Amino acid sequence: MYRIGIGYDIHKLIEGRDLIIGGIKITHETGLLGHSDADVLIHAIIDAMLGALALDDIGTLFPDTDPKYKDIDSTILLKHVYELIKNKGYKIVNIDSNIIAQAPKMMPYIPKMKDVLCKILDIQHENLSIKAKTKEKLDAVGQKLAIESNAVVLLEKI
């Protein structure tokens, strides 16, 4: 049996924070604001994985009121959610995702993001798509005030 899930996330860009996307630290003058490390791509993928099995969403599972998750590395959250999926008897077939950012350019970082995420999720590079888009200078993302991400995940019962 197959199950499909969709995930979306957005975080505000501010000065004085590291920019971490797809488990990779990216050199930039601003970083994403959030209770955790605010890794917008990993959060979208997590919500898609949870959504595929109609489980609680990321905000319910890891509440931003819990000091335990303050500045936490989102790869730790991803590992936790992958364990949940495996415990329910599912594996990941493939993931398609977008990072929507006006700046900086994401393309050079995508191979490293794939290395990190594929290793955690036991999938091959050919089963993980990460696409970089801009917002054509429109809205908050286009004005470099935020970065957005969305993801679709297909799971298969083992």
Ligand SMILES: [Zn+2]
């Ligand atoms: Zn988030």
